[in-house]
Amino acid sequence: MRLLPKHPQRRKRLALISLLITGIGAAVALATVALKENINLFYSPTQILSGEAPKNHVFRLGGLVAEGSVKRNKDNLDVYFEVTDTDKKVAVIYNGILPDLFREGQGIVALGKLRDDGVFIADEVLAKHDENYMPPEAAKAIEDAQAKQTRSTTTPQGSQQP
Amino acid sequence: MWSFLHKLASPKHFYHFAGRLIPWLGWSTLLLMLAGLYTGLVVAPTDYQQGESYRIIYIHVPAAWMSMFVYMVMAGAGAIGLIWKIKMADIVASSAAPLGAAFTFLALVTGSLWGKPMWGTWWIWDARLTSELILLFLYLGFIALQSAIEDKRTAANACAVLALVGVVNIPIIHYSVEWWNTLHQGPTVTRFDKPAMDTSMLIPLMIMFFAFKLYFGLTVLMRARGEILERERNSTWVKQMVTESS
Numbered sequence: 001m002r003l004l005p006k007h008p009q010r011r012k013r014l015a016l017i018s019l020l021i022t023g024i025g026a027a028v029a030l031a032t033v034a035l036k037e038n039i040n041l042f043y044s045p046t047q048i049l050s051g052e053a054p055k056n057h058v059f060r061l062g063g064l065v066a067e068g069s070v071k072r073n074k075d076n077l078d079v080y081f082e083v084t085d086t087d088k089k090v091a092v093i094y095n096g097i098l099p100d101l102f103r104e105g106q107g108i109v110a111l112g113k114l115r116d117d118g119v120f121i122a123d124e125v126l127a128k129h130d131e132n133y134m135p136p137e138a139a140k141a142i143e144d145a146q147a148k149q150t151r152s153t154t155t156p157q158g159s160q161q162p
Numbered sequence: 163m164w165s166f167l168h169k170l171a172s173p174k175h176f177y178h179f180a181g182r183l184i185p186w187l188g189w190s191t192l193l194l195m196l197a198g199l200y201t202g203l204v205v206a207p208t209d210y211q212q213g214e215s216y217r218i219i220y221i222h223v224p225a226a227w228m229s230m231f232v233y234m235v236m237a238g239a240g241a242i243g244l245i246w247k248i249k250m251a252d253i254v255a256s257s258a259a260p261l262g263a264a265f266t267f268l269a270l271v272t273g274s275l276w277g278k279p280m281w282g283t284w285w286i287w288d289a290r291l292t293s294e295l296i297l298l299f300l301y302l303g304f305i306a307l308q309s310a311i312e313d314k315r316t317a318a319n320a321c322a323v324l325a326l327v328g329v330v331n332i333p334i335i336h337y338s339v340e341w342w343n344t345l346h347q348g349p350t351v352t353r354f355d356k357p358a359m360d361t362s363m364l365i366p367l368m369i370m371f372f373a374f375k376l377y378f379g380l381t382v383l384m385r386a387r388g389e390i391l392e393r394e395r396n397s398t399w400v401k402q403m404v405t406e407s408s
Binding site: 005010013014017020021024025028032036039040041042044062098099100101109124125126127128129130131132133134135136137138139140 | 207208209210211212216219241244245246279280281282283286287288289323326327329330334341342343344345347348349350358359360362363
């Protein structure tokens with residue numbers, strides 16, 4: 001190995017530096033594992049329903065806006081919707097202006113408190129956007145292809161029904 | 163190869179070598195930057211979800227990548243300086259620090275400007291944003307520590323240790339969006355799968371990435387040359403060069 005220094009003192013310094021980095025790496029890894037729950041930005045609906053979220057305390061809820069669940073009040077800015085992690089659902093009430101990206105099926109993070117009846121009263125709603133970037137035509141093509149696929153898988157079942 | 167590297171470790175040789183490289187780097191940076199900005203801001207299509215606002219990605223993402231890359235360069239140079247006691251490595255590390263701080267600052271500011279319209283907030287204390295902010299503080303700490311210690315050699319050693327300790331933050335920044343749930347989305351390009359970005363949008367991003375890389379190469383060499391002249395101002399070759407040019 002020509003990369004390793006031959007000089008004993010340099011070797012010693014290299015070993016010391018490697019030791020320093022692994023030591024700090026291990027310490028930080030242990031600390032972050034211990035703090036995992038605190039570093040997470042939000043709780044999922046499943047975590048909230050299993051009682052992991054703090055009670056009577058402000059916390060963040062994250063998940064997807066359930067399809068067909070958004071109801072707006074005509075007279076004021078009240079919005080009702082459900083947040084899902086595709087398994088469990090939590091109902092959310094929010095009064096305020098929603099971000100542009102807010103729509104059904106979109107990921108959101110809401111800050112607020114859980115009411116006794118299990119409804120989440122949000123003070124702030126932020127939209128999460130995904131890591132996909134494509135032109136609108138490409139997005140439409142994917143949507144059409146998916147719609148076609150679901151139709152082709154559902155038609156045989158549909159024909160059996162009558 | 164090894165003799166070439168050995169020669170580069172001499173400040174005088176480095177000074178002249180960098181001087182020959184700088185014009186090439188300057189012109190290619192300018193060309194790539196113009197090409198990247200034109201293709202990114204004009205040619206690339208709009209995004210299906212974010213419309214035109216996603217175009218800030220062409221500054222934000224290269225700046226964020228560079229903020230981590232420059233740190234690795236700085237820490238690597240610091241380690242070389244510590245182990246082999248090469249003065250040139252210390253000079254490169256200290257020249258890179260303010261540039262890295264600038265890239266980090268740019269990534270944070272553009273991210274904030276992007277966050278307001280898309281997420282609905284300028285700032286949130288999620289793992290990605292917080293770890294990137296810590297990176298900025300590491301750079302600032304490096305710069306402050308260096309200017310606080312008068313003796314150049316002691317300063318370089320102390321700064322190298324600080325830079326090496328901070329390396330632990332780099333994987334945290336990169337994997338923060340996977341290890342914890344964050345408001346910031348997951349990686350688009352730097353993942354094992356194929357990039358989750360349309361090719362027509364990815365090409366300008368790659369051009370901008372190389373433009374930023376070359377810009378860093380250019381500016382770090384320019385800063386290193388200045389630093390060499392300052393440190394070697396009493397050596398014969400610098401004095402000779404000054405008298406010849408005047």
